[in-house]
Amino acid sequence: MDKVIRTAGEAVSDIPHDASLAVGGFGLSGIPETLIRALHAQGAAGLTVVSNNCGVEGQGLGVLLTAGRIGRVTGSYVGENKEFARQYLSGELEVELVPQGTLAERLRAGGCGIPAFYTPAGVGTQVADGGLPWRYAADGGVAVASPAKETRSYDGQTHVLEHGITTDFALVRAYRGDRHGNLVFRRASANFNPLAAMAGRTTIAEVEELVEPGDLDPDQIHLPGVFVQRIVPLTPAQAADKQIEKRTVRN
Incomplete structure (x- = not known):
């Protein structure tokens, strides 16, 4: 089954208002930035988001947060996002803080059909x-x-x-993926992405490199295609656009 969707906008077009989303990434590392921005352009609001954190202002989930599209967050880290803190403390945003390891296991359990x-x-x-x-x-x-x-x-x-946590949709990023939805994660993208992908009933994966079925070594596949419903191949520019929260330089 060919699961490739050519554009991120098409891939997220049916995400409705008030949907629940599991979103991969840790800080800005390994986040599905292209899918998040496509969802922002699509206009869905009232979203319930499960993610380790909520991005920063202007990047990652911070784009949806600043636009007032998120109503509830389940996560581990408020982080550097001042708008997140403002919305939470003012009562605009509902937040369930969860120990990081517990959050990871709740996503994995949901994906495996383990209720608790x-x-x-x-x-x-x-x-x-x-x-x-x-x-x-x-x-x-x-x-x-x-x-x-x-x-x-x-x-x-x-x-x-x-x-365990299950969500209506999951947005994730992978290093490589084939048309059947098998995914390989590399370095920072191996953080919460596999777990979020498992938890989503409809999982949408943006991939830096799309390959044909059979090109991936079966022993190297981190997430089998049974967990993935849609694959979005990134352009070279999208694949190379990787941000970090703080730049540190050393003489």
Whole structure:
């Protein structure tokens, strides 16, 4: 089955308002920038986003955030995005903060059909006990707080129940991909992209290099095509456009 969609705009054209999205990347490393910008141009709003972080102002998911297109974020890191913090503290944005390893496992579990699992991460904190502010009120009070989670003891250690995550769509970036949707991730793109791809019911992958079926060594494929529904080949300029949050130089 040829899953190639020639343009990012066509690939995201059916993402509706209020859809949920799992988005790969870590900071600005390995993010599906072309798909994000296509979604911004498409106009979908009220989005629920699951991603490690929410980009920075003007790049990555920060493009959708600044435009007011995101209503809820599940992630691990507010990061350098001042607009994210402003929307959260003013009550415009609902935010569920999750320990990073737990977020990764929740995405993987959802993709594997595992509804929930127990982990020691977060025990003894508001992650387990509840009370983390998900949404603030306009007056600065807490409008919505996280609920307490079920705990259970295994081998004398307390664990907290976490639920797997699945989303309507997933946007990811890969180094190489074939027409059947098999993907290879390279360096920074191997962060949350495979997990996000697994969690999406409809997964759209932008690839830096499109190859023909059979060109990829089966032993080198990181994510099989069963998890991917659409492939968007990037232009050389799009593939080369890789941003970082902070440039550091050394004499």
